[in-house]
Amino acid sequence: MKRSFLIFLVLTCSFLWVQWLEASEDYSLSFFLGRVLNKGQELSKKEKGELLNRVQGLFERVDKVFEKLVQVTQDRETGFRYDEGKFWMSKLEKDRESIEMGVQQAKLLGEKPNHLIASITIYKAMRDLANSLSAYNQVPSFCPYVGDLASEVELWADPVFYKGYLLPLAKLKDVESKPPQREKDKTKSSPPARKPQSPSPRSKNP
Numbered sequence: 001m002k003r004s005f006l007i008f009l010v011l012t013c014s015f016l017w018v019q020w021l022e023a024s025e026d027y028s029l030s031f032f033l034g035r036v037l038n039k040g041q042e043l044s045k046k047e048k049g050e051l052l053n054r055v056q057g058l059f060e061r062v063d064k065v066f067e068k069l070v071q072v073t074q075d076r077e078t079g080f081r082y083d084e085g086k087f088w089m090s091k092l093e094k095d096r097e098s099i100e101m102g103v104q105q106a107k108l109l110g111e112k113p114n115h116l117i118a119s120i121t122i123y124k125a126m127r128d129l130a131n132s133l134s135a136y137n138q139v140p141s142f143c144p145y146v147g148d149l150a151s152e153v154e155l156w157a158d159p160v161f162y163k164g165y166l167l168p169l170a171k172l173k174d175v176e177s178k179p180p181q182r183e184k185d186k187t188k189s190s191p192p193a194r195k196p197q198s199p200s201p202r203s204k205n206p
Helices: 002-024 029-036 045-074 082-111 116-136 149-177
Strands: none
Touching: 029 045, 029 149, 045 082, 045 116, 045 149, 082 116, 116 149
């Protein structure tokens, strides 16, 4: 009876420990920062999948912010001059194209995890969006909607996505592209044996 109780207690503790570990893996920005900055440990397949989900969600969050910025730009009470408003609208449209491209490539990468071009496109899109958000954050009318999103996108791009996904994939592709090394012959060919020279005839005395 006592032994059965101990077994039950151990199993219960193990179950609770697993549940706690799963709960602690919230796959937030801080979680991935801790993982990629821990040298020598690559992300697992599950973690890479969760990273792609977070990246796709990040693109959607940025797109919603850009919707607000478009509304602010079109609002007459904002006080933008015509040329200034036209400039920001053009930039926002271009950035939203980057978002659309990033979402498409994230979905493609979910289907083909080893697609290097897709991962490069996602990384570039996030870096471009981080730079654009930093620029929007300098505009007083945009600043309340952007906030810390610029620095957050930059961290998701580098180091999280770059070190956690793009760099390991690039190294893998580099290894696959190298031709297999030729095996060296175990036995080296020995040089041909020299023939013994015939003794030269002795010169006779006259």
